[in-house]
Amino acid sequence: MNKAITLFILLVTYSALALADEGEVVKEDVCGLGNTIIETTDGWYIAAEHYSGVYLYEGDIVSGDMKTYGMQELTRNDGESGDFYIEDWEMFIGDAFEELCN
Numbered sequence: 001m002n003k004a005i006t007l008f009i010l011l012v013t014y015s016a017l018a019l020a021d022e023g024e025v026v027k028e029d030v031c032g033l034g035n036t037i038i039e040t041t042d043g044w045y046i047a048a049e050h051y052s053g054v055y056l057y058e059g060d061i062v063s064g065d066m067k068t069y070g071m072q073e074l075t076r077n078d079g080e081s082g083d084f085y086i087e088d089w090e091m092f093i094g095d096a097f098e099e100l101c102n
Contacts, residue, residue, distance in 0.1 A: 020063045020064055020065060021040050021041075021042075021046075021063065021064065021065065021066040021067055022040065022041050022061065022062070022063045023038040023039050023040035023041060023044075023046065023061070023062060023063075023066065024038065024039055024059065024060070024061055024062075025037070025038050025056045025057060025058050025059060025060040025061075025062060026038065026039045026045075026058065026093065027058065027093070027097075028055070028056060028057050028058050029055075030047075030097065030100045030101065031100055031101040033049070033050065033100075034050035034055055035047070035048060035049045035050055035100045036048050036050065036055075036056045036084070037093060037096045037097070037100070038056070038062060038066060038074075039093075040066060040067075040089070043091075044066075044067065044089040044090065044091070045089065045090045045091070045092065045093045045095070045096040046066045046067070046086060046088075046089050046096065047086070047087040047088050047089070047090065047096040047097075047099035047100045048066070048072075048074065048084040048085070048086055048087070049084060049085040049087060049100065050082065050084055051071065051082070051083040051084060051085055052082060052083045053073075053080070053081055053082025053083055054076060054080040054081060054082040055082070056074070056076065056082070060076050060077070061076065061077040062074045062075060062076055062077070063075055063077075064081075064084075065086075066086060066089065067086075067089050068086060069086055069087075069088070070085065070086060071083055071084070071085050071086075072084055072085075072086050087099040087100060
């Protein structure tokens with residue numbers, strides 16, 4: 001029974017990681033509010049408002065559910081995380097700026 005529980009936990013953890021988006025922070029402290037723009041590995045620009053936890057800096061690699069509106073936990077590659085409100089994901093970085101600065 002113990003092996004079944006361990007296997008279940010591993011599968012759930014792996015499934016969550018497999019579904020997570022990954023990207024690199026390309027702009028930090030957007031509009032002076034700790035907000036950030038992340039370019040995902042599939043080419044989207046994520047407009048993320050910082051709410052709590054770690055701040056993200058240019059060059060940080062992050063993962064999490066970035067293409068879902070609302071409050072999401074984003075995790076840096078060092079394991080530290082923070083809560084960010086995903087405003088939108090855009091094809092162009094200028095549109096992501098507009099989301100965060102209006």
